[in-house]
Amino acid sequence: MDELDSAIVRLLQEDARQSNRDIARKVGIAASTCLERIRLLRKRGVIRGYHADIDLGALNRGVQAIVAAQIRPLSRDVVDSFERSVAQLPEVLSVFTIAGSDDFLVHVSAQDIDHLHAFLLDRFTSRREIVGFRTSIIYQHLTKQVLEPLPDPHH
Amino acid sequence: MDELDSAIVRLLQEDARQSNRDIARKVGIAASTCLERIRLLRKRGVIRGYHADIDLGALNRGVQAIVAAQIRPLSRDVVDSFERSVAQLPEVLSVFTIAGSDDFLVHVSAQDIDHLHAFLLDRFTSRREIVGFRTSIIYQHLTKQVLEPLPDPHH
DNA sequence: CATGAAATTATTTACCC
DNA sequence: GGGTAAATAATTTCATG
Numbered sequence: 001m002d003e004l005d006s007a008i009v010r011l012l013q014e015d016a017r018q019s020n021r022d023i024a025r026k027v028g029i030a031a032s033t034c035l036e037r038i039r040l041l042r043k044r045g046v047i048r049g050y051h052a053d054i055d056l057g058a059l060n061r062g063v064q065a066i067v068a069a070q071i072r073p074l075s076r077d078v079v080d081s082f083e084r085s086v087a088q089l090p091e092v093l094s095v096f097t098i099a100g101s102d103d104f105l106v107h108v109s110a111q112d113i114d115h116l117h118a119f120l121l122d123r124f125t126s127r128r129e130i131v132g133f134r135t136s137i138i139y140q141h142l143t144k145q146v147l148e149p150l151p152d153p154h155h
Numbered sequence: 156m157d158e159l160d161s162a163i164v165r166l167l168q169e170d171a172r173q174s175n176r177d178i179a180r181k182v183g184i185a186a187s188t189c190l191e192r193i194r195l196l197r198k199r200g201v202i203r204g205y206h207a208d209i210d211l212g213a214l215n216r217g218v219q220a221i222v223a224a225q226i227r228p229l230s231r232d233v234v235d236s237f238e239r240s241v242a243q244l245p246e247v248l249s250v251f252t253i254a255g256s257d258d259f260l261v262h263v264s265a266q267d268i269d270h271l272h273a274f275l276l277d278r279f280t281s282r283r284e285i286v287g288f289r290t291s292i293i294y295q296h297l298t299k300q301v302l303e304p305l306p307d308p309h310h
Numbered sequence: 311c312a313t314g315a316a317a318t319t320a321t322t323t324a325c326c327c
Numbered sequence: 328g329g330g331t332a333a334a335t336a337a338t339t340t341c342a343t344g
Binding site: 001009012013014015016017044045046047048049050051052053054055056058059060061066083087090091092093094095096097098099100102105109110111112114115134135136137138139140141142143144145146147148149150151152153 | 156164167168169170171172199200201202203204205206207208209210211213214215216221238242245246247248249250251252253254255257260264265266267269270289290291292293294295296297298299300301302303304305306307308
Binding site: 019020021032035 | 320321322323324325
């Protein structure tokens with residue numbers, strides 16, 4: 001990850017569909033060189049994928065919430081199975097497994113408040129491993145699309 | 156948003172860099188038709204952008220946390236200015252503005268625990284509008300890259 | 311008016327310096 | 328890292344139902 005790689009990664013975070021030729025021109029290298037660098041970044045796992053960012057409203061997902069859940073027992077089996085089964089529910093956007101008084105934060109979206117309520121009643125209230133959960137409606141979610149590398153901690 | 160649009164949106168969420176020709180072939184329409192549909196989806200704001208997903212470790216961001224913050228007063232000025240200034244800190248990945256006992260959840264990443272601690276001391280402890288915050292280390296974060304449309308609530 | 315086929319223009323990619 | 332040429336893709340035009 002030298003300066004050229006960082007510049008390429010930044011440009012692909014901004015717009016993953018711009019042409020390799022454009023990226024090459026912006027960072028000041030030949031298209032063939034740029035293509036090879038992108039291929040290596042992908043192979044090394046630095047670039048994990050390219051994804052379209054879709055408006056949640058257009059997917060009938062106008063209401064978002066964060067559900068803070070506590071589960072017991074905190075055994076590997078119960079934790080792993082909770083993560084996997086919750087992540088595959090259609091309403092779930094992401095699952096944070098965290099330290100602290102809550103065990104998980106689950107980011108969910110639904111058509112409206114009624115569907116959110118029904119979802120929580122059907123999928124959370126009934127789960128035996130969940131000993132408690134609190135739901136917070138999300139008014140706004142700002143996401144940074146372009147992340148800069150942080151300074152190397154060894155320098 | 157008919158079935159064809161949904162199929163195109165799903166494919167672009169899976170891999171935003173696949174060619175228009177491949178997408179057209181997979182959904183069973185002509186390339187020109189597909190290109191026009193994608194253009195309209197973009198114009199209508201259904202597709203908000205295309206972004207490379209980068210490994211946080213490669214960006215020297217190996218440690219993630221969620222900071223739940225309470226601020227006062229909860230006036231528009233203070234809320235707006237908190238959102239904007241926090242979102243532009245390099246360590247911040249996203250900011251949730253929420254209802255409930257906490258006012259914000261801030262998703263952050265840093266090089267390591269020491270840098271996370273320094274970041275919180277420098278950027279949170281010192282802010283006058285913050286009346287309290289709790290930090291939870293993230294062990295794991297599962298994100299769904301492909302979101303299906305939810306059933307229309309009117310039907 | 312949306313679709314699809316063909317022609318033109320542009321980009322990607324493999325190979326060698 | 329760069330240059331070139333063949334393969335591939337994007338884009339425009341225009342005919343069709």
